[in-house]
Amino acid sequence: MNKAKRLEILTRLRDDNPHPTTELNFNSPFELLIAVLLSAQATDVGVNKATGPLFAAANTPQAILDLGLDKLKDYIKTIGLFNTKAENTMKTCQMLVDLHGGEVPESREALEALPGVGRKTANVVLNTAFGWPTIAVDTHIDRVSNRTKFAMGKNVVEVEQKLLKVVPAEFKVDVHHWLILHGRYTCVARKPKCGACIIEDLCEFKDKTE
Ligand code: SF4
Secondary structure, three states: OOHHHHHHHHHHHHHHOOOOOOOOOOOOHHHHHHHHHHOOOOOHHHHHHHHHHHHHHOOOHHHHHHHOHHHHHHHHOOOOOHHHHHHHHHHHHHHHHHHHOOOOOOOHHHHHOOOOOOHHHHHHHHHHOOOOOOOOOOHHHHHHHHHHOOOOOOOHHHHHHHHHHHOOHHHHHHHHHHHHHHHHHOOOOOOOOHHHOOOOOOOOOOOOOO
16 A cells, blocks of 8 residues: 555545544553453453443552452452453552562663563553553554555554555544544444445555445
């Protein structure tokens, strides 16, 4: 895909949604970190249902430590893989208290050292809580980037590197939300809604639907 098409795609996505953000509910970097940590293989709606009551009861690392593992599990038991996620959350809270004064560190290295936090989660937190121009590539972004030929890559890391290279600076902070939302609601996995897609004329996917 050429530069002019990419620019037009980004401009249309921005015009359609000038201030995109995550669909996870959060009011602090810590709440965002925990919500993202809980969101692996779960929907944002499902995570929000659990984190609403959880954060009302405990929304700092110390408060979650005080809650204890069993009560934490009770709050998040509707989310898939909740046992492992609860254990990782407790260990992460302990590290935040011990090493970072109870705050979420604004550092990729420090974030990725937390249990249950990988590159994608670190990218989301750095981008959405701290405004870094990082691009967290998930399954939606991977699919949209490859289908449209906007930024092709064999895996999420390759797509991330390609996006970082081809997306102009002014779009970098928001591009991951635009692509996720586009993949979640329009360029869906099984049967993309090409007839209702605002970038259909620019997209280079060969098997567009009506
Ligand atoms: S035209 Fe179809 S394949 Fe291309 S981005 Fe839109 S929904 Fe996806």
